[in-house]
Amino acid sequence: MKRGNQSEAGSRFVTARRILLATLFAAMLSCTDDTQTVAKLNTLVMADEFDTPGAPNSTLWNYDIGTGQNGWGNNELQFYTDRASNVTVQNGYLIITAQKESYNGSSYTSARILTKGKFEQAYGRFEARMKLPWGQGVWPAFWMLGADIDSVGWPTTGEIDIMELRGQDPTVLLGTIHGPGYSGGQSISKSYTLKNGRFDTDFHVFGIEWGPSYINFYVDDVLYNQITPANVPQNCDPELFNLNQSCWVFNKPFFILINLAIGGNFVGAPNGNTVFPQTMLVDYVRVYK
Amino acid sequence: MNMKTNNLIHAVLLGFICTILPSCERGLSGDADFATYPKNPDVFIDGFSSGLEYRPFAGSKFTAFTVDNQTKYAGSASMRFDIPNVGDPSGAFAGAIFPDNGGRDLSGFDALTFWAKASQGATLNEIGFGNDFGENKYLVALNNMRISTAWTQYTIPIPDPSKLTYEKGLFWYSEGPEGGNGYTIWIDEVKFQKLGTVAQPRPAIFDGQDKSQQTFIGVNSTVTGLTQTFNLGSGEDITVATAPSYFTFSSTNVDVARVSEKGVISIVGTGTAKITAILNGVKAKGSMTIESLGAFVAAPTPPARTPADVISVFSDAYTNIPVDFYNGYFAPFQTTLGGADLTINGDNIIQYTALNFVATEFKNPTVNVSQMTHLHVDIQIREAIDPGDFISIELGDFGANGAFGGGDDSSARVQFTSGSLTSNQWISLDIPLTSFVMASKSNMAQLFFISDATISTILVDNMYFYK
Numbered sequence: 001m002k003r004g005n006q007s008e009a010g011s012r013f014v015t016a017r018r019i020l021l022a023t024l025f026a027a028m029l030s031c032t033d034d035t036q037t038v039a040k041l042n043t044l045v046m047a048d049e050f051d052t053p054g055a056p057n058s059t060l061w062n063y064d065i066g067t068g069q070n071g072w073g074n075n076e077l078q079f080y081t082d083r084a085s086n087v088t089v090q091n092g093y094l095i096i097t098a099q100k101e102s103y104n105g106s107s108y109t110s111a112r113i114l115t116k117g118k119f120e121q122a123y124g125r126f127e128a129r130m131k132l133p134w135g136q137g138v139w140p141a142f143w144m145l146g147a148d149i150d151s152v153g154w155p156t157t158g159e160i161d162i163m164e165l166r167g168q169d170p171t172v173l174l175g176t177i178h179g180p181g182y183s184g185g186q187s188i189s190k191s192y193t194l195k196n197g198r199f200d201t202d203f204h205v206f207g208i209e210w211g212p213s214y215i216n217f218y219v220d221d222v223l224y225n226q227i228t229p230a231n232v233p234q235n236c237d238p239e240l241f242n243l244n245q246s247c248w249v250f251n252k253p254f255f256i257l258i259n260l261a262i263g264g265n266f267v268g269a270p271n272g273n274t275v276f277p278q279t280m281l282v283d284y285v286r287v288y289k
Numbered sequence: 290m291n292m293k294t295n296n297l298i299h300a301v302l303l304g305f306i307c308t309i310l311p312s313c314e315r316g317l318s319g320d321a322d323f324a325t326y327p328k329n330p331d332v333f334i335d336g337f338s339s340g341l342e343y344r345p346f347a348g349s350k351f352t353a354f355t356v357d358n359q360t361k362y363a364g365s366a367s368m369r370f371d372i373p374n375v376g377d378p379s380g381a382f383a384g385a386i387f388p389d390n391g392g393r394d395l396s397g398f399d400a401l402t403f404w405a406k407a408s409q410g411a412t413l414n415e416i417g418f419g420n421d422f423g424e425n426k427y428l429v430a431l432n433n434m435r436i437s438t439a440w441t442q443y444t445i446p447i448p449d450p451s452k453l454t455y456e457k458g459l460f461w462y463s464e465g466p467e468g469g470n471g472y473t474i475w476i477d478e479v480k481f482q483k484l485g486t487v488a489q490p491r492p493a494i495f496d497g498q499d500k501s502q503q504t505f506i507g508v509n510s511t512v513t514g515l516t517q518t519f520n521l522g523s524g525e526d527i528t529v530a531t532a533p534s535y536f537t538f539s540s541t542n543v544d545v546a547r548v549s550e551k552g553v554i555s556i557v558g559t560g561t562a563k564i565t566a567i568l569n570g571v572k573a574k575g576s577m578t579i580e581s582l583g584a585f586v587a588a589p590t591p592p593a594r595t596p597a598d599v600i601s602v603f604s605d606a607y608t609n610i611p612v613d614f615y616n617g618y619f620a621p622f623q624t625t626l627g628g629a630d631l632t633i634n635g636d637n638i639i640q641y642t643a644l645n646f647v648a649t650e651f652k653n654p655t656v657n658v659s660q661m662t663h664l665h666v667d668i669q670i671r672e673a674i675d676p677g678d679f680i681s682i683e684l685g686d687f688g689a690n691g692a693f694g695g696g697d698d699s700s701a702r703v704q705f706t707s708g709s710l711t712s713n714q715w716i717s718l719d720i721p722l723t724s725f726v727m728a729s730k731s732n733m734a735q736l737f738f739i740s741d742a743t744i745s746t747i748l749v750d751n752m753y754f755y756k
Contacts (some may be wrong), residue, residue, distance in 0.1 A: 134520060135490060170522035171486055196485035198522060273526050275489070 030041060041125040041209055046287040050094045056087065056113055063087070064112040064259075066104075068118035072112075073154075076139075077263030077270075079106035087111035093281045096140075096260045098133065102264035108276075112259030120147040125288040126162060127207030129259070133278035134200035134250035137270030138167025139261040140280045142206055144254040155183035160215060163206035166267045167274070170198040173206070175225055179249045180193035183234040188232065190217065190225040203283055212251060292653065322453075323356070326394040332387065332401070332459045332479040335364040339387035341749060343614045349463075350380030360475050362404040364439050367477035370618060371729050373465050374471040384463030386420045395453035398481035401460070407436045408473040417445055420461035427452050428532040436474060442684050444499050446487045446527060448517035449569035450537040485553065486522025492568035494536065494552075495575040502577065503671070509635035512538060512552035514575065518567060521750045536566040536573065543566045546579045559583035588667035588715045588750040600656055601753035602649060602736060605637055613650040615639055623647065624742065631748070639749040647741045648685070649752070652734040661754040666722045668738075669748040670712045678707045679741040682718070682735035684725050685735030699728035702739065715750075722754070 042253050048060055063082040064072075071077060078098060080086070086095050098110040132140045141164045146157030159178040166172065176189035209216040217225040229248035236247040260280045263269045270276075294516040336356065345351045350373045357369035372383045401418050412433050419428040423539060431445050436707075442528040447453060455525040460479055466472075496514030515536065518528040527727070533552035540546045545562035548554045553565055559581050591606040601607035603615065616628035625647035639646055666682060681704040688697025703724050710716060722730065 077539050136524070166524075170488070170520065170524055171522045196483075198486050201488045234368075275491070 004032065010011050019154075027054075031195045038261075039087075041288045043289050044286060045121070045124065046119055047284060048094075048286075049092070049284045050282060051090045051092055053090050054088065055082070056089055056094060059129075059186060060115055061113040062116055064114060064257075065083070067106060072261070072263055073165060074261070074264035076261045077106060077137075077223070078108040078110040078261060079103050080112045080259070081109050082086040082111065083109075084287070085109075087113060093283055094258070096248040096258065096277065096280045096282070098138065098260050098262050098278045100270075101180065108262040110260045110262060112257060114145075114255055114257040116145075116147070116255040119253045119287070121287060121289070122251065122253045123210050123289065125209045125286075126256065127205055128163070128285045129203050129205045129283035130163070131203045131281040131283075132163075132165050132199040133167060133280050134170045134198070135167040135270065135274035135278060137263050137267050137274055139264060139277050140167075141158075141257070141259055141261065142167055142259050142282075142285075145257065146249065147255055156180045158252075158254070159183070160208060160210070160250065160254065161189075162208050162217070163219075164266070165199055166266065167200075167278070169202050172194075173199060173204075173219055177215065177227055177232075179232060180217050180236050180247045182247065188227055192217075192219055192222065203281070207284075210250065215250060221239065256285065256287075258285070270275060293462045311548065317631045326392045326455050326484075328394045328397055329482040330395075330398060331402075332481070333368050334478060334480065335361075335466075338459075339638045340391045340393075342388055342390065344386045344388060346384040348380060349382050349384040349517045350377060352379065352382035352721055354385055357415040357475060358751075362406075362475075362477035364477070367475045368479070370462070370464070370474040370476070372471045372474065374467060375466045375469040377471065379507070382463065382465040383414075384461075386461040386626070387459055388421050388457045390421075390457050392455045392457050393453075393459065395447065395456050395481050396450050398453075398483050399447055399450055399482050399487040399528055400482055401479070401482070402445070402482050403479040404440050405436055405474060405476045406443050407475070407623045408438065410435075410466045411472060411474070412436070413462065413474065415464070416462040417529065418447075418460055419456065419458040421457035423457070426532060426716065427456060428458070430469060430530040431527070438635075439677050440477075444484070444487070444521055444527065445529060446517070446519040446521070447481075447494070447530065450492075450640045451569065452535060473529055476504040484522060489520040490569065490571050491641065492516065492531070492536065492566070492571055493575050493579055494538075494564075494566045494573045497574040499575060500577045501580065503580045503582055505582055505633050506558060507557050507585060508553045508556045508631065512536075512564065512566070512577070513546065515542060515552070519670060522727055531568075536568050538564060538566045540564055545581050550630060554579070555582045579727060585636075586715070587633070587636050588638075588669070591665070591751050591753070594755060599753055600658055600754045601652060602660060603637075603752040604750065605635075606751065610613075610651055610656055611653055612700065613653060615647075615649045616641070617648045617650055619646075619648065636750070640746070641738065641749065642746045644738065644740050644745050644747060646737055646739040648670050649736045650734060652687060652691070652693070652737075655687050655732040655734045656754075657731045658722065658754045660756060662720075662722060662756040663721060664736075664752075664754055666718045666720075666752050667715045667750045668709060668718065669714060671746040671748065672711050672712060672744065674707050674712050675743070676707050678710065679740065680705050680710065680744055680747070681719065681737070681739040683735075683737035683739060684727065684733060685731075685737065685746075686729045687730065687732045688728060688729055689735040690736075691732050693734070697729070700735075701725040701727040702737070710744075 029102050096111045103109045103191045128142050130231045142162045144160040149157040149190050155178045163175040163176045169193045176187045178187045207218050214228045229246040294310050353371050355369045358366045361367040415430045417430040462505045493511050493516045497734045515531045516528050517531045538548040540548050542562035544558045545560040562579050564577040591629050599607050601609045624643045624645045625641050626643045629639045631640045683702035687698040
């Protein structure tokens with residue numbers, strides 16, 4: 001199904017590269033491959049199809065456990081666990097479930113898995129096919145962090161949010177990058193709104209195509225944003241970078257994270273209408289070069 | 290009474306038919322051609338869509354609806370509704386249906402949408418679709434819709450679009466004055482749409498509560514509190530009141546309770562059954578667990594009497610006087626629920642629960658019982674009786690002015706303590722009116738049952754004065 005002509009993407013921080021986009025759209029519309037029409041990096045280097053029931057593949061995935069500092073830096077309300085009631089593989093899907101329960105001082109539990117130290121790569125096509133949860137205060141994400149985060153810290157390490165969604169906006173996807181001088185509220189972000197559908201009722205493919213000088217964001221067969229070094233600040237802290245050098249930090253290996261947060265600054269707390277448990281289904285995660 | 294018996298027979302008959310049907314099912318021949326109806330989504334864009342009619346409710350202000358060419362959200366015209374003031378001689382409220390009596394196929398849509406604003410902030414009582422002044426089989430109402438002076442788009446989701454292959458009721462509303470005052474509502478661009486964002490259905494019966502009740506063979510009741518809730522693309526939850534035909538009801542024990550497609554529960558045997566429902570494949574929240582105690586023993590049938598010798602407040606044996614209510618729900622101290630809403634094999638019975646006190650009132654007009662000698666009441670206490678339990682019966686007379694207050698009211702009560710009460714069987718009381726010592730019995734208007742919560746569930750039948 002072609003959704004290219006239904007895009008309602010609204011640029012908030014980035015000037016769209018209209019000519020390039022137009023070219024890409026034209027290429028996309030002429031393509032007959034129904035499942036993937038915007039990406040060109042086609043050599044598969046890693047895939048988890050979640051076909052083995054039980055815990056996620058331990059050669060690929062770690063867990064973040066607990067509440068982090070200040071709710072993982074965002075005042076999130078959940079306690080992350082590695083219990084099957086929060087994270088499991090069944091019927092060909094990774095299932096991350098947010099439960100409303102008292103657990104170690106938190107009111108919610110959920111899970112966050114990451115490939116840190118197990119799969120890290122610079123550049124390529126990173127995508128996942130997912131069906132998302134919904135409701136006020138529900139915050140699913142498929143994202144990446146710089147592999148050098150422990151030595152340089154955040155946001156200097158860089159962050160690529162391939163997919164974030166506010167459960168109270170079930171039709172609105174956000175793709176974002178954070179880096180030195182453009183993190184948190186100053187991050188570089190763009191939303192994409194499904195016109196005749198929602199992200200919690202069907203599976204959708206969320207991905208980026210990342211090269212040395214660009215990150216393309218797409219959902220299904222719609223390329224809705226491109227961010228380049230020209231879009232980020234050009235005058236980074238001289239102690240970290242040379243003056244007049246771009247603050248682009250997406251030129252080194254990153255690892256993948258998948259999580260379902262509850263509450264926090266980005267979405268606000270759940271309310272009485274938020275239905276629990278909430279589940280996020282992941283059909284696959286694939287990385288190409 | 291007869292209608293209910295018929296329903297039961299129908300239910301039993303249907304049961305037989307259903308068990309027979311699979312053996313004689315036949316496939317459709319290639320020539321079979323289902324009738325189809327227009328899929329026109331438009332109700333009112335800038336005028337009446339094809340086939341649309343205006344049919345105001347009886348008692349409403351018939352002229353409340355006009356087409357307004359001045360105020361509109363888009364295009365050239367809107368629907369304008371002038372809600373009357375209290376006391377408007379042309380109608381106490383505004384309300385109408387807008388049917389297409391040729392029928393439409395709305396199964397390809399998921400919501401009715403429109404833009405609306407009003408001359409003041411207000412709460413519109415009911416608005417929806419599925420009202421055809423006929424069976425109203427797929428009636429949907431959005432209750433208490435908040436409306437402001439700014440054009441706002443509204444979405445009323447269809448609980449299960451697959452049901453609406455032949456729907457006549459395209460739009461309806463009903464609204465009264467706000468704080469006594471009339472005002473104006475404009476509604477525009479009324480149409481059905483396939484939004485694709487109406488999701489996460491959460492149907493409910495009994496308002497989502499798991500209820501239970503004791504009952505008897507022959508009692509009919511109705512599944513109430515039917516709603517469907519969706520999450521809209523805006524992230525907003527919206528709940529509509531929903532006709533029973535959208536649901537598929539089931540009983541865990543059809544030898545105890547059966548439930549019809551209209552949501553009528555019929556008790557047919559002794560035991561326990563749970564009533565649940567599904568709407569379009571989604572299990573509804575809420576249920577009713579029924580404990581049928583078996584055959585109901587009716588109160589003794591009152592003897593035949595000359596009409597002049599009886600003033601009957603509540604009985605199936607005599608002609609009853611006009612009664613205002615069997616439960617006044619007197620705030621704030623009354624807890625008692627229930628009233629004359631139990632019918633067992635055609636026998637009307639009053640059931641009170643959570644009793645502390647409750648009044649039956651018959652003041653229009655008040656009744657002169659001064660020539661009568663006795664008050665008769667049949668009571669059945671549906672629980673064990675403890676030593677401190679009692680029931681008092683109090684009569685209230687409104688005096689010469691025939692109205693509550695005014696300094697001429699009088700009342701008196703007679704108390705029955707635990708020693709004179711038995712549980713789960715009818716207690717027939719014939720109380721001499723001389724036992725009620727009060728200034729007047731010529732303007733009788735109230736009859737109270739009082740237990741101060743010592744006894745909480747009672748059945749009452751055959752309340753009458755006689756001589």
